[in-house]
Amino acid sequence: MTVVYLLGSIIVSTLLFVNRSRKTNYLLVAAFALLQWVLIAYAFAHRGEEEFFGFFKTDSLALLMLTTLGIVAVPAFYHSYVYFNQQEENPRERSIFFMSMTILLAAISGAYLSNHIAVTWVFVELTTLAASGLIYYHRDASALEGTWKYIFVCSISITFVFIGILFLSIALQQAGHVELTYPALLNAAGSLDVFWLRLAFIFIFTGFTAKLGLVPMYTAGIDAKDKAPSPAGALLSSVLMNMGFVGFFRFYEVIAQTSVHAWANNVIFIAAGLSVFVATVYMLKVENIKRMLAYSSIEHTGLVMLGVAAGGVGYYAAILHLVLHAFTKSSMFFQIGQVYRVYRSKYISDTGNYFQYNLPGALVLLLAFICATAMPPSGLFISEFMIFRALFEGHHLLLLVVVLVLLTMILWAFGKNIFKLLFTLPAHFDETKIGQVSPYESVSQFILLGLVIYLGFNPPALMVELIQDAVKNLPH
Amino acid sequence: MTSVLLIAFAATLIYISIANRLLTYIKILAFQGVILFGVSFIELNEINTVNLIFILLETIVFKTLAVPLFLNYVIKRNRMAREAEPYLPNFLSLVIVTLIIIATFLISNIIHDPRLDKVYFVVALSALFTGLYIIMTRKKLITHVMGFLVIENGVFILSLAVGSEMPLLVNTGILLDLFVSVLLLGIFVNKIGDVLQDADVDQLQNLKD
Numbered sequence: 001m002t003v004v005y006l007l008g009s010i011i012v013s014t015l016l017f018v019n020r021s022r023k024t025n026y027l028l029v030a031a032f033a034l035l036q037w038v039l040i041a042y043a044f045a046h047r048g049e050e051e052f053f054g055f056f057k058t059d060s061l062a063l064l065m066l067t068t069l070g071i072v073a074v075p076a077f078y079h080s081y082v083y084f085n086q087q088e089e090n091p092r093e094r095s096i097f098f099m100s101m102t103i104l105l106a107a108i109s110g111a112y113l114s115n116h117i118a119v120t121w122v123f124v125e126l127t128t129l130a131a132s133g134l135i136y137y138h139r140d141a142s143a144l145e146g147t148w149k150y151i152f153v154c155s156i157s158i159t160f161v162f163i164g165i166l167f168l169s170i171a172l173q174q175a176g177h178v179e180l181t182y183p184a185l186l187n188a189a190g191s192l193d194v195f196w197l198r199l200a201f202i203f204i205f206t207g208f209t210a211k212l213g214l215v216p217m218y219t220a221g222i223d224a225k226d227k228a229p230s231p232a233g234a235l236l237s238s239v240l241m242n243m244g245f246v247g248f249f250r251f252y253e254v255i256a257q258t259s260v261h262a263w264a265n266n267v268i269f270i271a272a273g274l275s276v277f278v279a280t281v282y283m284l285k286v287e288n289i290k291r292m293l294a295y296s297s298i299e300h301t302g303l304v305m306l307g308v309a310a311g312g313v314g315y316y317a318a319i320l321h322l323v324l325h326a327f328t329k330s331s332m333f334f335q336i337g338q339v340y341r342v343y344r345s346k347y348i349s350d351t352g353n354y355f356q357y358n359l360p361g362a363l364v365l366l367l368a369f370i371c372a373t374a375m376p377p378s379g380l381f382i383s384e385f386m387i388f389r390a391l392f393e394g395h396h397l398l399l400l401v402v403v404l405v406l407l408t409m410i411l412w413a414f415g416k417n418i419f420k421l422l423f424t425l426p427a428h429f430d431e432t433k434i435g436q437v438s439p440y441e442s443v444s445q446f447i448l449l450g451l452v453i454y455l456g457f458n459p460p461a462l463m464v465e466l467i468q469d470a471v472k473n474l475p476h
Numbered sequence: 477m478t479s480v481l482l483i484a485f486a487a488t489l490i491y492i493s494i495a496n497r498l499l500t501y502i503k504i505l506a507f508q509g510v511i512l513f514g515v516s517f518i519e520l521n522e523i524n525t526v527n528l529i530f531i532l533l534e535t536i537v538f539k540t541l542a543v544p545l546f547l548n549y550v551i552k553r554n555r556m557a558r559e560a561e562p563y564l565p566n567f568l569s570l571v572i573v574t575l576i577i578i579a580t581f582l583i584s585n586i587i588h589d590p591r592l593d594k595v596y597f598v599v600a601l602s603a604l605f606t607g608l609y610i611i612m613t614r615k616k617l618i619t620h621v622m623g624f625l626v627i628e629n630g631v632f633i634l635s636l637a638v639g640s641e642m643p644l645l646v647n648t649g650i651l652l653d654l655f656v657s658v659l660l661l662g663i664f665v666n667k668i669g670d671v672l673q674d675a676d677v678d679q680l681q682n683l684k685d
Contacts, residue, residue: 122652129656132664141671145680148617148664155624155657156611162649163604163631166638173638174589195587223683 001042002056002113008035009106016099020091025098029077032102039109040070050115054181057115060469061319065112065246068323069239071451072330073105075444079231079334082441086341093137097232100133104235108243116181117165120247121158124211127240128154134232135224146227153220157210161247164203168251171196182250186473189257197260204251205267211244213237213301215274225294226346230337233290237297237333238326245304245322252308253473261475268309273399275302280406283413288346289339292417293332296372299410300325300380306403307387314390315471320459321383327452328371328380331445335364338442339421341435348417352425357434360442362422364449369418371452373411379456478515482599482633485511486577489606492626493573494566498551498558501622502544508629509539519636531647535632538651543625543658550662551618554669561615561676572609577602596637603630615676617668621661628654 012032016025043058043066050057080101084094104127111123128151136147169180175191177184210217221241225233255264279299286292304321307314336346338361343351355362371378391400455463485508492504513535520528551558562569580601584594603626610623632650672679 118649121649125652125656129660132660142682144664144667144671145683148668148680149683151657151660151664152620152624155653155661156627159624159627159631159653162653163634165649166631166634170589170638193589226683 001039001046001051002110003052005035005039006106006110008032009102013099013102013106016095016102020095022089022091022094025095026081029080029098029102032105033074033077036070036073036105036109040066043113055116055119056110056113057182058113060466061246061249062112064319064323064463064466064470065239065242066109068242068326069105069108069112071448072235072238072326075334075448076101076231076235076330078444079234079337079441080229083229083231083337093139096133097137097229100130101232101235104130104134104240108239111243112246115183117168117185117251118180120250121161121165124161124243124247125158127211127243128158131224131228131232131236131240134236135228137229137232138227143227146223150220150224153217154210157207157217157220159207160203161207164200164205164207167196167200167203168192171200182254185254186257189254192258194258194260197255197258198263201251201255201260201264202267205248205264205271208244208248209271211240212248212305213241213244213275213298214271214305215278216271218275218278218298221297222291222294225297225333226288226290230290230333230340233293233336234330234333237294238330241297241301242322242326245301249308256474265309265311268305269396269399272302272305272309273403275299275305276403276406276410280409280413283410286413286417287348289336289348289351289417289421290333290346292348292414293329293336296410296414297325297329299407300329300372303384303387303403306399307383307390310387310390310394310396311474312390312393312476313386314394315474315476316467317383317386317390319467319470321380321387323463324371324379324383324452324455327448328368328378331364331448332368332372334445335361335368335442338437339365341437344433344435348420349426351421352423352429354422358437358439358442360439360446361437364442364445365418365422367449368445369414371449373414377453377457379452379454382456478518478593479595481511481515481518482595485515485629485633486599486602489577489602489626490570490573492610493569493606496559496566498556498560498616498618499548501560501619502547502551505547505622505625505629506540506544508626509535509541509544512539512629512632515633516636527647534647534651534654538654539629543654546658546662547618547622550665550669553666556616556618556669560619563613563615569609569613573602573606576605576609580605593637596633600630600634600637603627603633606630615678617665617676617680620677621658621665624657624661628657 012028016028043063047058107123107126107130111120114120114123132147132151135150136143171192172188174193175188177188210220213221225237228236255261275298279295279302282295283292286295304318307318338358340346342357371380374380374384388400488504488508492501495501513532516531516535520531580598584597607623607627607630610626611620
């Protein structure tokens with residue numbers, strides 16, 4: 001089914017590029033969303049099976065992430081449709097946008113499902129191509145700059161991942177193995193040479209930080225999420241970061257079986273701690289709403305990696321945090337699209353008193369602020385609390401205190417900006433230029449945020465079982 | 477014989493650090509393609525013929541012919557000044573690249589693997605770091621693309637050290653990387669040349685907080 005899905009998405013994207021009429025575009029996009037859900041249903045029905053010469057496997061982590069993708073993709077397409085309705089008709093750019101979105105979702109699904117480290121690498125490379133089509137939508141100088149930086153940093157990072165895979169295969173050849181599928185790597189992990197494993201880990205981790213959004217390669221993603229249209233920015237900051245995590249996590253499972261595990265955890269602690277620090281610094285001074293959300297994504301990924309490195313209950317918490325964060329951040333990006341239509345500006349100093357102009361939207365933003373900063377009743381409160389507990393139980397007390405202080409500062413900066421947007425009118429405000437936004441557009445975000453709250457406090461047994469199965473290879 | 481060719485490759489890295497004209501960069505990249513063709517021809521005679529032809533095609537057709545011609549086209553189309561604009565003086569670049577090669581040689585002494593030829597490792601890592609250095613210290617965007625290509629050549633050498641048992645995988649990877657990166661970067665350098673006056677990094681500083 002995976003191969004059928006990939007072929008189907010190639011056909012859909014080619015048709016999207018070739019036929020530029022509106023109705024056909026929307027029909028094809030709806031057909032793709034349907035195909036995505038058929039894949040998810042099939043994956044649930046055939047759990048744990050390998051397909052296509054062992055290159056793809058529907059294991060628990062893939063199922064969780066695929067479901068998240070399916071849930072986020074539907075409002076992404078809907079908000080893209082709303083976005084294009086508000087603009088002048090430009091068939092070529094719209095069809096390229098939808099084609100890029102289709103290829104992006106297909107490549108991310110392929111990366112989730114892949115069972116072979118090189119297949120993951122190929123799909124991650126494809127997402128760079130697809131995301132650049134999305135970022136370049138407006139075709140002005142600053143979008144060009146953002147796209148160039150994104151392609152360049154991601155290409156170098158993916159080359160680093162490839163070098164890491166080569167070092168891993170050197171280690172494998174020394175031990176007499178050949179296969180690079182994840183089950184074979186897990187079996188061979190104990191017999192691999194430590195020196196090559198360390199080199200491989202450094203290169204693969206550095207490479208994947210571009211997609212994950214961690215120090216050192218996070219810079220590309222910030223400009224990308226700023227310049228891409230909001231529905232695309234939502235996808236880039238939710239499911240794309242999850243893909244970076246899946247690619248890295250499958251390799252981390254291999255490392256966790258070896259003696260390099262403690263050293264690798266130290267490396268992850270340094271990178272994740274620095275990421276939270278960088279996010280704090282920039283959120284205190286940022287003036288552009290989308291960049292603020294992009295830095296907030298870096299902070300959340302930093303927390304997820306702290307959970308992974310801390311171990312114990314942190315493994316469960318990290319994956320739960322990723323799923324819930326995808327819903328929260330994407331709903332914020334969708335809402336920001338509407339904010340932009342109301343105020344015609346992305347800068348916080350040009351906005352204010354949002355409650356008067358879009359009451360449902362303002363409620364969404366308030367609820368999303370509570371969810372994103374991990375205040376109860378948000379599900380992110382549960383996952384962050386578990387991460388802090390894991391850090392405490394692992395005796396990383398200094399790191400925990402520093403991270404908590406930084407998170408307090410982030411909460412203040414985030415709150416200052418959101419409350420400025422929601423309540424205070426700016427000094428020279430021109431009421432005649434306010435755009436109108438239909439209140440029904442906020443329904444999708446209420447559903448997503450409702451999911452965040454519900455899944456945090458009453459997670460379905462299936463979801464709990466899937467997360468526990470996803471982390472079963474890690475030492476407890 | 478491969479050691480001689482690889483040492484010639486390292487010499488081209490030193491030459492690229494002091495090169496001034498953009499055409500020299502392109503010619504050095506083409507020459508590196510020829511060297512890699514020679515190394516793969518000698519080294520990989522124990523894998524099957526189809527794979528061998530694939531690798532040779534990749535080195536000659538892509539690295540020596542197609543990519544240099546494409547870069548030439550991009551330079552002419554954007555009417556760029558034909559000079560690489562470094563931030564550091566050329567002599568300092570020469571010293572730094574020499575130090576990079578010496579440092580990778582010292583690092584390679586830590587390896588105790590009898591099966592891995594040290595020359596491959598040294599040259600591959602030198603190419604990687606030299607490519608990164610070229611990217612960091614040159615102003616023009618097209619030289620950034622060329623630095624990226626030097627990194628790709630380094631990855632190719634590393635894969636030759638590893639890949640005699642997994643050739644198809646390695647070559648798909650390298651071809652894909654080359655395709656996606658060079659195509660996209662070339663397209664966008666063209667667009668940047670259309671929009672901005674000179675395609676250098678100083679123009680790309682508008683996106684900040």
